[in-house]
Amino acid sequence: MNSHVAVGVDGSAEGRAAARWAAQEAVLRRVALRLVHAVDWPLDPLVPGLGPQDVDRWADRALADTAQELHRRHPHLEITTRCPRGRPAAALAAEAADASLLVLGSRGLGGLAGFLIGSVALSTVVATDAPVVLVRVADDPDVVGTRTAAEVVVGVDIREAGDRMLAFAFEEAQRRGCPLRAVHGWKMPPAYAYVPFFDPDNERDIGRSVAHMVDDMVLPWRHKFPDVETTTGVFMGSAGERLVQGSRGAGLLVVGRHRRRSPLGVHLGPVAHAALHHAAAPVAVVAHD
Incomplete structure (x- = not known):
């Protein structure tokens, strides 16, 4: 039903x-x-x-x-x-x-x-x-038109499964008939701050490795939704800032948040917080474990 x-x-x-x-x-x-x-x-x-x-x-x-x-x-x-x-x-x-x-x-x-x-x-x-x-x-349709053809942007985290969030994003892109872009921001491990002679090749190698992991994460959803034109973007820097930038011109921005059962007040991760306060498109928040 x-x-x-x-x-x-x-x-x-x-x-x-x-x-x-x-x-x-x-x-x-x-x-x-x-x-x-x-x-x-x-x-x-x-x-x-x-x-x-x-x-x-x-x-x-x-x-x-x-x-x-x-x-x-x-x-x-x-x-x-x-x-x-x-x-x-x-x-x-x-x-x-x-x-x-x-x-x-x-x-x-x-x-x-x-x-x-x-x-x-x-x-x-x-x-x-x-x-x-x-x-x-x-975001009122009277102001901006339907915008259903504008792309769906989804923030992904290679440390999380993200299936619920990706399912939501791909379903939205399919019903709108629009492209989907999966975005991931990454930072160098803290230990590299203490390396006296840093090799730039290490940064490039890590970037390529992260890009492969994002592609692997999205691949099953490409197969499940073959009609959705899908691209990925991997950037070094703040994930929240990249998503806010990516929301410009988008029809929908999709971010995740962890389910938390704490009685100590409101809990939102930094990425969802940045998206909710600064995105230039409607923001969908999808809870996940």
């Missing part, structure tokens, strides 16, 4: 952009779309003089207006709405449990490319095992 795409809706410009992007994704996947607004009274919305009934009516109106707009754009798309009560991050994570994808809006950093990740979005990303896509207003 095909699952659905869920999207957080809050009446903001970011929420509307996320809803439009999610609707487009649901059409590509040929699944239903679920609009979700979490009611967290008395904190939502922060407007003096509003009672619980006013908040409920406002939430219902936000969902109804969004659904009506998306029905006009995608008349054959099945759209449902949900208005759970509770803290938004927990409610959205719960809604994502039976979804194939959760989409959230995120505020752009003014004139700069990138995201301003709010506490709700960040907490939701680390609270769910479902893939989560962060979308800015600048």
